[in-house]
Amino acid sequence: MDKFIIEGGQTRLEGDVVIEGAKNAVLPLLAATILPKNGKSVLKNVPILLDVFTMNNVVRGLDIEVDFDQDNNQVTVDASKPIKDIAPYEYVSQMRASIVVLGPILARNGHAKVSMPGGCTIGSRPIDLHLKGLEAMGAKISQSGGDITATAEHLKGAKIYMDFPSVGATQNLMMAATLADGMTTIENAAREPEIVDLAQFLNKMGADVRGAGTETLTIYGVSELKGAEHDVVQDRIEAGTFMVAAAMTSGNVLIKDAVWEHNRPLISKLLEMGVSVTEEDKGIRVQSDVSQLKPVLVKTLPHPGFPTDMQAQFTALMAVVNGESTMIETVFENRFQHLEEMRRMGLQTEILRETAIIHGGKELQGAPVMSTDLRASAALILTGMVANGETVVGKLSHLDRGYYHFHHKLASLGASIKRFSED
Secondary structure: OOEEEEEEEEOEEEEEEEEOOOHHHHHHHHHHHOOEEEEEEEOOOOOOOOOHHHHHHHHOOOOEEEEOOOOHEEEEEOOOOOOOOOOOOOOOOOOEEEEEEEEHHHHHOEEEEEEOOOOOOOOOOOOOOHHHHHHHOEEEEEEEOOOEEEOOOOEEEOOEEEOOHHHHHHHHHHHHHOOOOOEEEOOOOOOHHHHOOOOOOOHHHHEEEEEOOEEEEEOOOOOOOOOOOOEEEOOHHHHHHHHHHHHHHHHHEEOOOOOOOHHHHHHHHHHHOOOEEEEEEEEEEEEOOHOOOOOOEEOOOOOOEEOOHHHHHHHHHHHOOOEEEEOOOOOOOOOHHHHHHHHOOEEEEEEOOOOEEEEEEEOOOOOOEOOOOOHEEEEEEHHHHHOOOEEEHHHHHHHHHOOOHHHHHHHOOOEEEEEEEEE
């Protein structure tokens, strides 16, 4: 198992950093390549991440040709031949996002069998919204032995209201509806930029998806889809992570190609805190003087609210800002595990249900810590950069699921960080 060794204390990040295509966008895009029976699909700006390899294997396991050209960050998928309707357990079990293949397989084959997904332990993420939506479209669902089986000779358009704007459920139902008979409306749909990116790809394939980015999606089913080319949208969470890293180290960093609109909720809180955030021709520049920053209250919400995937990193920033900050987590009930590790580094915090009070500005000390999920990994690394002495961050398998060459990028900005194999 690999680990990071970080020498912290006086780190000040400065320079330019390039971010990758979005992990949270490319996974459903890969699932969408299952749908077309004609032509090849080409995805560009694909990040080289563990989750991408896993999803490639999920799709490949359906007897679909998948080629990942890592030199050019491009995936080519040919699903023109008949495909299997059972997703391979060995890969589905590794990643929760793999559940989004259920809708595309069902829409194309009329039958799908997918294992209950695995992934980060950040709380319960039930898939009932996925299943209820498919049932509304005429699918018969059964669960047995950890597998979900869905059957529908042909899906029918339906009116679907989601109790919660689930990103995964919105993606799954949107893809399934592209080949359904008639019109499907999804109310209280997720509005994330990744939803818009998926809708754009589906429409390039010949689908008719309207309203992406709003609370109501309308999908008019078509008889068939064809392969298409698409550039994966930039990763707003990676961009946000470097914004926070610059802010908490009194840095001056240009995050190249970052999209202001996609990061607006985070930028709003950074500005409220006193961080300088400016839009430039080449991206977003973040400058900061930690001694002048003010504590804030943050509440995570579905987009366009503050993203839960930035919660852990932002608590690391709160830890170095003088005063009492408050973080309220409303999306996942088990996403404060990283704070327990940060306590080993001297963090003073109280946690009561979904609320964490961060007493910032206290001296932090390097310590051995273990990452508990993907975004927690980044938070612990950022905290290690500002803590006095040496911090060792272990269990990097989480980090590799969502960040490419994270330590190289931080080192290029001035961080003292190296990766070692425990062997």
